[in-house]
Amino acid sequence: MHSPFITFVQLGFDHILDLNGYDHILFLVALCAVYTFSAWKKVALLATAFTIGHSLTLALSALGIVRFPGEIIEFLIPVTILLTAIYNVMHKNNGTSENQQLIRLNYLFALAFGLVHGMGFSNFFRSSLMPGEEGQLLTQLLAFNIGVELGQLVIVGLILGISYVAFNILKTKQREWVVFVSGAAAGVALVLMLETKFW
Amino acid sequence: MKNKAICLAFLLVFSVVWLGASLPFPAAHDIHLSKCQITFPVENTLDLKCHIWLDDLTAALVLNGLGDPKLLTPGEAPDANTILMKYLFSKIKIRVNGQLIQPAWVDKKASEDGLAVWIHLQAQNLGKVKTVSVTNELLRELYRDQQNIVHLKGPGSRQGYLIFEKPGQQESINF
Numbered sequence: 001m002h003s004p005f006i007t008f009v010q011l012g013f014d015h016i017l018d019l020n021g022y023d024h025i026l027f028l029v030a031l032c033a034v035y036t037f038s039a040w041k042k043v044a045l046l047a048t049a050f051t052i053g054h055s056l057t058l059a060l061s062a063l064g065i066v067r068f069p070g071e072i073i074e075f076l077i078p079v080t081i082l083l084t085a086i087y088n089v090m091h092k093n094n095g096t097s098e099n100q101q102l103i104r105l106n107y108l109f110a111l112a113f114g115l116v117h118g119m120g121f122s123n124f125f126r127s128s129l130m131p132g133e134e135g136q137l138l139t140q141l142l143a144f145n146i147g148v149e150l151g152q153l154v155i156v157g158l159i160l161g162i163s164y165v166a167f168n169i170l171k172t173k174q175r176e177w178v179v180f181v182s183g184a185a186a187g188v189a190l191v192l193m194l195e196t197k198f199w
Numbered sequence: 200m201k202n203k204a205i206c207l208a209f210l211l212v213f214s215v216v217w218l219g220a221s222l223p224f225p226a227a228h229d230i231h232l233s234k235c236q237i238t239f240p241v242e243n244t245l246d247l248k249c250h251i252w253l254d255d256l257t258a259a260l261v262l263n264g265l266g267d268p269k270l271l272t273p274g275e276a277p278d279a280n281t282i283l284m285k286y287l288f289s290k291i292k293i294r295v296n297g298q299l300i301q302p303a304w305v306d307k308k309a310s311e312d313g314l315a316v317w318i319h320l321q322a323q324n325l326g327k328v329k330t331v332s333v334t335n336e337l338l339r340e341l342y343r344d345q346q347n348i349v350h351l352k353g354p355g356s357r358q359g360y361l362i363f364e365k366p367g368q369q370e371s372i373n374f
Contacts, residue, residue: 001359001360002362003359132236
């Protein structure tokens with residue numbers, strides 16, 4: 001039998017890593033596609049911006065301050081994936097350049113899209129709350145967020161590991177890699193958008 | 200050039216949205232989670248309350264050959280509660296002190312958002328509870344990633360959570 005804290009860490013971790021609901025994974029894939037393993041510090045900052053975004057909307061919803069319609073959010077999540085993928089292909093930044101304007105724009109994207117993903121997390125989180133346990137809400141919220149962060153670390157680590165193999169062992173050109181990964185993410189995002197249409 | 204590309208990108212998104220509006224794809228929710236609460240209002244009485252999504256529950260009942268009882272609608276089947284108990288007992292097994300129990304029907308009600316049903320069952324005269332074993336395979340026939348959470352409160356001050364996500368998983372707690 002687990003404590004509420006451990007239970008909600010596990011629920012958050014399992015939720016973001018759920019291969020049957022892979023939209024959050026796909027967003028992180030698209031977000032990290034333009035970065036090499038050596039740019040891990042920038043990826044860490046990007047992931048932090050994404051975390052700030054999704055933590056904010058998750059907390060607002062969990063505390064009952066705002067409510068988000070699940071069907072619209074499920075549609076908007078693949079929209080964030082598609083826009084990130086399109087942005088990757090459109091700009092020529094190679095992930096190691098010091099173009100500050102582009103980097104700032106990336107952080108802004110990650111933060112704004114994090115808000116949307118947090119709304120998605122909140123619908124799952126709220127549906128896992130037990131009646132009569134309202135006093136535990138903050139603990140459960142913190143634990144769920146920690147679980148999501150741990151899962152996010154695993155995903156980003158895997159993505160950077162795969163891109164390391166692609167660049168350093170398979171000698172893939174970076175631009176080809178970015179177009180390949182972003183194209184795949186965009187294609188899946190389009191399908192998800194069609195499957196989750198809300199009107 | 201860059202502005203042209205941005206216009207093209209948003210045109211693409213707009214086209215997909217329009218396409219989505221004109222095609223008959225079903226809406227989907229991806230929350231494959233049920234939650235149950237087991238409490239002991241008095242020492243020898245066990246309360247079981249389960250929250251299950253209505254669309255998933257209906258699909259599971261049909262898949263198990265129990266039919267669609269049109270739950271919580273004006274046309275609800277007269278034997279809807281019996282059907283629900285039959286399904287619940289085939290998926291949730293609770294043993295108290297090693298003995299399999301089958302709690303009696305109390306009531307059911309729609310969740311606040313109307314998307315799920317809360318089912319309330321109760322078992323009385325259990326004697327002093329020393330061990331509780333639970334298996335919960337609700338909706339696993341529908342989704343591989345189905346998670347079933349059980350919140351166990353008491354008897355006494357002991358409480359905690361069980362997460363069921365593997366076939367045949369059984370959890371036992373000693374008091």
